[in-house]
Amino acid sequence: MSGAVGFDLDMTLIDSRPGIRAAYQALTAQTGVHVDADLAVSRLGPPLRREIGEWFPADQVEEAVTTYRKLYAEFAIEPSVPMPGAREALDAVRALGLRVVIVTSKLGRLAHLHLDHLGLVADEVAGDLFASAKGSAILQHGVRWFVGDHEGDMVAARTAGVPGIGVATGPCTTDELKAAGAAYVLPDLTGFPALLREIAVGS
Incomplete structure (x- = not known):
């Protein structure tokens, strides 16, 4: 895949x-x-x-x-921790032969500091982007699904024309993520591997 x-x-x-x-x-x-x-x-x-x-x-x-x-x-780097299910989510992506792309409003060099500190490996990192501006990076890197906790992330997915997967672990509620256009909403990333396997097989 x-x-x-x-x-x-x-x-x-x-x-x-x-x-x-x-x-x-x-x-x-x-x-x-x-x-x-x-x-x-x-x-x-x-x-x-x-x-x-x-x-x-x-x-x-x-x-x-x-x-x-x-x-x-x-x-800011040392105290930060992975979200529940984060490592397993990235493992699930790679198990299907897909790449991991991080698209964040944080500067890329600061995002890399976090990833390196926590041992989370990304194939690409695109930084200093928010909402619709993330859409160009999503398209550029061949992203098929975009996962985020904010309404702006669902706007990004819509802008790029890919399904948005919301996780209700940030400031936005399940209803807000759905209203912003999320195709799927999870309470957190722990359910992501099963969802990805399901939707990837059907794609």
């Missing part, structure tokens, strides 16, 4: 909330600008600039983004 399965990263394959919380706390300590880290990690998915813009004046956003990304490698 040829092609690939695409995955979002944060709250799909990895629980990055502990590390991102620590990075935001470090950003507050360094800049003196309060960021409610708990609130920020409750709505992961959209681009970093959107979240930073909730806390910093517009003319300070770019500088704050640069500072945050410098802090990220120090504070």
